[in-house]
Amino acid sequence: MTPRTGLIVSAVLLAVGGAACSGGSDAVDTPGAPSTRLDGEQPTTLPPTTAAPTTASPPTTMAPTTEAPPPTEAPPTTTVAPPEPTAPATAAPDPDVFLRQGDEGPRVGLMQFKLVVLGYLPTGADTGVFDSATSSAVLEFQGDYGLIVDGIVGPETERAISAAAESINPEQ
Numbered sequence: 001m002t003p004r005t006g007l008i009v010s011a012v013l014l015a016v017g018g019a020a021c022s023g024g025s026d027a028v029d030t031p032g033a034p035s036t037r038l039d040g041e042q043p044t045t046l047p048p049t050t051a052a053p054t055t056a057s058p059p060t061t062m063a064p065t066t067e068a069p070p071p072t073e074a075p076p077t078t079t080v081a082p083p084e085p086t087a088p089a090t091a092a093p094d095p096d097v098f099l100r101q102g103d104e105g106p107r108v109g110l111m112q113f114k115l116v117v118l119g120y121l122p123t124g125a126d127t128g129v130f131d132s133a134t135s136s137a138v139l140e141f142q143g144d145y146g147l148i149v150d151g152i153v154g155p156e157t158e159r160a161i162s163a164a165a166e167s168i169n170p171e172q
Contacts, residue, residue, distance in 0.1 A: 099153040103130040111153055114165035115141065 099108055109128035115121040120137035135151045142149045145160050153161070 097155055099130055099158075101130050101132065101135045101151065104128055108134070111158065111161060112137075114161050117165045117168055118161070 099111060105128060108130045109126050112121055112126035112128070112134055115134070115137045116123055116126055118141070120141050121133065125133060125137075138153055138157065139149055139151045141147075141161060141164075142151075142157060145164070147157055147160060
């Protein structure tokens with residue numbers, strides 16, 4: 001036997017002997033194989049050893065990496081322009097809103113009718129023509145109701161004439 005082979009045999013015997021000594025018998029046992037007994041007794045079969053089941057976690061799959069979308073620009077904000085300042089009181093009156101001496105039409109006739117109801121114009125004076133009698137009636141009405149006395153029927157005077165006439169004759 002060569003020194004190397006002897007060394008291998010010694011290592012094997014040492015390993016086998018250590019296993020046999022630890023069990024307290026002469027048997028050399030290999031799990032799942034019949035026992036080899038050195039004393040001549042019947043060999044016994046040892047139950048195969050089962051390792052404890054391992055619960056392996058499922059293989060982890062890395063989630064696909066997605067790049068965040070590039071930031072989008074916010075839509076431009078809409079700013080509302082501030083309202084234009086109202087015209088000063090000295091601006092020329094709107095001819096469709098104001099009635100004055102010399103005007104004619106159904107609005108003049110309706111205003112005259114209301115002044116007749118209120119007693120500022122005589123019956124039958126609702127001709128639809130803003131004449132001097134109508135101008136005098138308007139001036140008197142404005143003074144009686146605390147309005148600006150200018151003889152012009154603007155929105156404020158027109159509302160006051162309508163409200164006064166309706167209070168006397170609600171069917172108007």
